[in-house]
Amino acid sequence: MMNNEKKPKEPLFHIAKRPAISWQKAWGIRVIAILLAFLFSGLVIMMLTKQNPISVYATMFDGCFRTEAKFWQLLQEMALLLCVSLAVTPAFKMHFWNIGAEGQVLIGGLATAACMIILGGKISNGLLLVVMIVASILAGAIWALIPAIFKARFNTNETLFTLMMNYVAIQLVSYFAMVWEKTKGAGTVGEISFGWLPRIGNNDYILNIIVVLILTVVLYIYLNKSKHGYELTVVGESENTARYIGINVNKVIIRTMLLSGALCGVAGLLIVGGKDHTINSSIAGGRGFTAIMVSWLAKFNPFYMIATALLLAFMQKGAGEISTVYGIDKAVSDIITGIILFFIIGCEFFINYELKFIKRHKEGE
């Protein structure tokens, strides 16, 4: 390519795949991208709201760390987001685009709420908790199993299938919210008084956080040290290779989606039993979609996900604070989150590829 000097138009650079990049360098690029993103969204904030962006960021920081309660809420939000992110990770590693986490969480939450409402007060609290756990895990797993079976059997497009399942779940929850409504015509369930997950000490938040951290470690081991984890990685890289070395691809797809759905069910359990104590169609709160980005940004590594989940939870909590302090709409957080995501998504290019500038009027190397 270099010798070809008679060519009339030579591109300024060409793009080549990087062989491998040290993790320090990769994270360096990511940190630069995040800083650039904050700089850019600072400019946007300044243009949109005429506020000093630094004071806006300071307010966001304040909203997350000023009081102990705010800090715990941030951690809880991070833990719940992390839980859903963990759930979608095995599926993504297998290149199964499960964007139905929102629905799987909702169905898990619905099953939890059903146990709390129907069995609450009729059986002992300990037994109720066991039933809740089993029911939520089963419900989430079944919701994920349906698209998985069709993917394995007929190669049905899983992205679109799981996406549609979300809205079926949302309507189901809206329906049951009206069936179980507290006062007639209200359409809301209100606080359910039975089946709350136990508190540890005097802290409302810590149980959820501990459960999710344990799941993080377990999932890391499952993905990286177990035979199952190896199999699903191979299926993700190349289904043909997997078949060639004797992996039953259909079995792996179904097993992995069962796990993914079950973990979403756990997230539903934690949200309904451990945080909201009620059910409505917005309890998943978009976490199913945000989790995809959390997981992808962390390169499917459960430990990195703690950091990315914290970043996104911080954005959401912080934006709530901005909107109350400055009187701007809280949708500004979505804009900033979007911009930051664009930068991080874009920077992956510079990790995977390099631009080789073509030297002109010189002999090729």
Next chain:
Amino acid sequence: MFATLLSFFPRAVVQGIPLLYGSAGEILTEKSGNLNLGIPGIMYMGGIGGVIGAFLYENSVPATENLNPFLAVFIPLMSCLLVSLLGGLIYCFLTVTLRANQNVTGLALTTFGVGFGNFFGASLVKLTGSDIPSIALTRTSAFFTKKLPFAESLGWFGKLFCSYSFLAYFAIIVAIVMAIFLKRTRGGLHLRAVGENPATADAAGINVNRSKYLATCIGSMIAGLGGIYYVMDYANGVWSNEGFGDRGWLAIALVIFAVWRPNLSIFGSIVFGGLYIVYIFIPGMSMRSQELFKMLPYVVTIIVLIMVSIRKKKENLPPASLGLSYFREDR
């Protein structure tokens, strides 16, 4: 019975038109191999783009009789197209030029677009100092909702087929033109080749990146028109945050329902529009059963998706490279 149909059908159509725009745009995009899950966000952006244009124009012309009908339509339309184009460009730059993952980029774009719409919506509401959280642009909207002049005189026929605004007819024209483009022209063949197998298309001398950019950006602008139709016509110029709801996802569902064919999407949009509102027309239905009925469009889509994948007829399958980025040197 006929009277019910007479009131049901037009309502199904006006519900369906935003979905038709969204799905037509998404079909064009997907034919180039880009699965743009940012369409719901782009439709929000298109909607608010139109609202901003209409707002600026209404504010610059205080007296209603001075409003120029052409400008009142042209300015909101242009700002709608510009803002939706911005969404399409962001998506293309990340997925085509920077080869990012399409699903993640699309979801990020939806987050961004919905935030964009709601933020500017809320800001405009604040500017007008209104008490209710919505903004009404009824003066410009009046030009958007103008119906065909002879609709009244044609009785039931007029009511069923002539009682819509120009944007509704334009949606149907767009879908038909797109169907002809994809099926009958060389450009359409090239575009389909890019979506099915970009490496082969590249080898045949088609500029893959250019096709992807063009299809996705034009598709985004078409989808954005769905947003402006919803606000300026269906909602009579009243923007309220989250008012557009989950119609964007329904538009993506409609793409599957129409098995990637814009002409089927016209019929599909009316079916979906009908499914969306059918609960209003069933007497004695309780609130809770209505919720179950709203599930219908999604369930129908899932069934279509399954049927298509079981029958595996080549012309009904999604474009083969849908969702994959293309890099010439990757093998």
